[in-house]
Amino acid sequence: MTDRYASFVQSGAGRALVKRLGLPDPPRLRRHTPGDPxxxxxxxxxxxxxxxxxxPVGKILTAAGVELADPTTTPGATSRFAALVYDATGITDSTELRQLYDFFHPxxxxxxxxxRVVVLGTPPAECGSPREATAQRALExxxxxxxxxxxxxxxAQLVYVTAAGGAGTPVSLEATLRFLLSGRSAYVSGQVVRVGAGTATVPADWDRPLDGQVVLVTGAARGIGAALAGVLARDGARVVALDVPEAGDALAAVTNEIGGSAVQLDxxxxxxxxxxxxxxxxxxxxxxAVVHNAGITRDKTLGRMDADRWDSVIDVNLSSQERINDVLLARDLIxxxxxxxxxxxxxxxxxxxxxxxYATSKAGVIGLVDSLAPVLHERGISLNAVAPGFxxxxxxxxMPLVLREAGRRMNSMAQGGLPVDVAETIGWLAWPATGAVTGNLIRVCGQSLLGA
Structure with missing residues (x-):
């Protein structure tokens, strides 16, 4: 689907009109291409x-080939910073928040x-005093x-990094920084990521962080699922793509393109x-890795909704995830x-x-992560959720034109995201290197102006 307004804005006449009238100005986003720095x-x-x-972050970035700027040098108009990364873990009192201003203001x-802007903090629950917890919460x-x-x-993102340590933490911190600083996170902003202690594995090649991994994707025949299958295969995964038998032809086209295997299953x-x-x-x-992407909509206002619409959406979007998790975990297949x-x-x-x-089912998915992630953490398995916006x-x-345009413009990027934006975020959470990232809800919404 073409965003004609965004295309117009990039033209000479469009730029002049946007500037004169103060209209939304969708920027060109930097997305990931294999081989990019x-x-x-x-x-x-x-x-x-x-x-x-x-x-440790300086060492991670230097090893990744990143040039660290001299903090005493003020960049000119043609030599701006590609990213600002700030370690705020030393802030233990609200009076010390002034250090944030001193760094970011100039x-x-x-x-x-x-x-990219990335701020690193300590999880408030791990802080040594109420004052420190208060100051760290202010980072959001x-x-x-x-x-x-x-x-x-x-x-701009906030990454809370556990102070407890653990074998997986440095690896997952690096994986998180690699995602947030790269073009993979083009449509992710205003998010809080929590990196804990857990099982994580350094990939042999960061350009193929899923090499040799078996990854199941449900709802893989079209849209986000198809884009996801492509991203996972690009990153080295052996993709098992699942969808309903009615989508068999589209599913076969996806798996043939990526060299994956297809499962037709309701x-x-x-x-x-x-x-x-x-x-x-x-x-x-x-x-x-298991990606629960399958989902349906059966829209009606609640007063006009029949029971079948309610039941089918809850069953596909939420209950089926619970049933699949239960069986795969009981049989130790994960x-x-x-x-x-x-x-x-x-x-x-x-x-x-x-x-x-639909909203009930998707809120239930968030509840699933909140309740099950601590349990799975004891087994060395991570569980996270991704929440796409428009x-x-x-x-x-x-969608009707007015609603569609509102969905596109009511975010910090002033444009809709692409299926690949969701796919890149899910792909990152599926990396073995992000095993210490668990219990998170990551919105892929361009920092939507709606919701929390």
Whole structure:
């Protein structure tokens, strides 16, 4: 689906009109292409007094080929920073928050278009005093505001990194930085990522972080699922693509293109979980990552909705995930170090008129992550959710014009996202290197102005 307004804005006449009338100005976003450098320029790394992460992060970035800028140098108009990374873990009192101003104020106009801002903090629950927890929680307001202020496609994220350590933490911190600084995170902004202690594995090649991994994707025949299958295969995965028999031709086209295998299965069938488990056990012996992407909509206002619309949406979008997880986990088909990623929606956060069934199911997915992630952590398995906002798909193309334009413009990027944006985020959470990233809900919404 073409965003004609965004195309017009990029023209000479469009740029002049946008500037004169103060209209939304969708920037060109930097997306990932294999072979790209991690960032297209120098990164300025700063730290609050007593920060514990600046040194290891500096080593991570240097080893990744990133040029660290001299903090005493002020960039000119043609030599702006590709990213600002700030270690705020040393802030233990609200009076020390001034250090944030001192770092970011002079650099507010020094970040390139589609640049990145990453702030590192300590999880408030791990802080040694109420004052420290208060100061660390304040970082969320900073990063979300930066994401809305800096413009020009610049994203801003907060990463809470456990102080408890653990073998997987440095690996997952590197994986998280590689995702957030790269073009993979083009449509992710204003998010809070929590990196804990857990099982994580350094890939032999960061350009193929899923090499040799078996990854199951449900709802893989079209849209986000098809884009996801392509991203996973590009990153080295052996993709098991699943969809309903009615989508068999489209599913075959996807798997033929990526060299994956297809499973035609209705997930609402009573025997579906066991049939899927038998297939995975027989063909692969296990599954390293499971992506619950299958979903449907059956929209009506609640007062006009029949029971079948309610039941089918809850069953496909939520209950089928629970049933599949139960069987795969009971049969030990997801090994230690395995990952599960569930697709929620911004509707599950903010609600949506005419979608009470859908919003309920997607809020339930968030609840699934909240409740099950701590349990799976004991088994060395991570569980996270991704919540897309307005994504340019055949479903959003059917929306009325006014609603469609509102969905596109009411975010910090002033445009809709692409299926690949969701796919890249899910792909990152499926990496073995992100095993210590668990219990997270990551919105892929361009920092939507709606919802929490």
């Amino acid at each position: 991690l960032v297209p320029g120098p990164v300025l790394l700063g730290s609050a007094t007593g920060g514990r992460l600046a040194e 650099q507010a106009r020094a970040v390139r278009s589609s640049g 307001g900073l990063t979300r505001s930066i994401g809305k202020e800096f413009g020009r496609g610049v994203t 997930l609402t069938a009573p025997d579906a979980p066991n049939r899927l488990a038998e297939h995975l056990a027989g063909r692969h012996g296990h599954v390293d 090994p230690t170090g395995g990952r599960i990623v569930s697709v929620s929606s911004i509707a599950g956060i903010a609600g949506n008129r005419g979608q009470t069934n 994504i340019e798909t055949r479903l959003t193309a059917r």
